[in-house]
Amino acid sequence: MSLIEKCEILLxxxxxxxxxxxxxxxxxxxxxxxxxVKPYAxxxxxxxxxxxxxxxxxxKVAKPKYTHPVQIETxxxxxxxxxxxxxxxxxxxxxFVQSIQSAEYTLKTFxxxxxxxxxxx
Numbered sequence: 001m002s003l004i005e006k007c008e009i010l011l012x013x014x015x016x017x018x019x020x021x022x023x024x025x026x027x028x029x030x031x032x033x034x035x036x037v038k039p040y041a042x043x044x045x046x047x048x049x050x051x052x053x054x055x056x057x058x059x060k061v062a063k064p065k066y067t068h069p070v071q072i073e074t075x076x077x078x079x080x081x082x083x084x085x086x087x088x089x090x091x092x093x094x095x096f097v098q099s100i101q102s103a104e105y106t107l108k109t110f111x112x113x114x115x116x117x118x119x120x121x
Contacts, residue, residue, distance in 0.1 A: 003051070003054055003055065003058060003114055004111055004114050004115070006047065006050070006051045006054070007051070007107045007110055007111045007114070008111070009047065010044075010047070010048070010051065010079065010103070010107055011104060011107050011108070013044055013079070013083065014079075014100045014103050014104050014107070016086075017082055017083055017085075017086035017100060018086070018097070018100050020086045020087065021085070021086045021087075021088075021089075021091060021093075021096060024086070024087060024088065024089045025089045027089075028089060029089075030088070030089075031087040031088070036087060037084060037087045040083070040087075041080075041083050041084050044079075044083050045080055045083070048076050048079055048080060049076070051076075052072050052073070052075075052076045055072045055110070056069055056072060058114075059072070062113075062117045064113040064116070064117060065113075066109060066113060067109060067110055067113040071106050071109075071110075074102075074106070075102075075103050075106045075107070078099045078102060078103055079103050081099065082096060082099045082100055082103070
């Protein structure tokens, strides 16, 4: 799977998290940690770690103008948090949405950099 494909999957995860949080608030329920939260989080935390490692390597080689290692670290930490927070209705909406928007912006910027550098799909 290419780096761009991984970015697109992570963008889809952002949308899923936003929708899940809305659904959990509407349903007014607590998730089952071991059957709902942990399996989902483990799957995407592993993908995030893989994506981050490949992204760091790509940045070292391609030296893109507007993409830096600190962005990768910030995105990875933020997404790992909001993936889990999306299951809980008590998560504050404003900060949660801002975290997702930040991740989406970084992922889109990264995709643009990959495409500029000819990494295409």
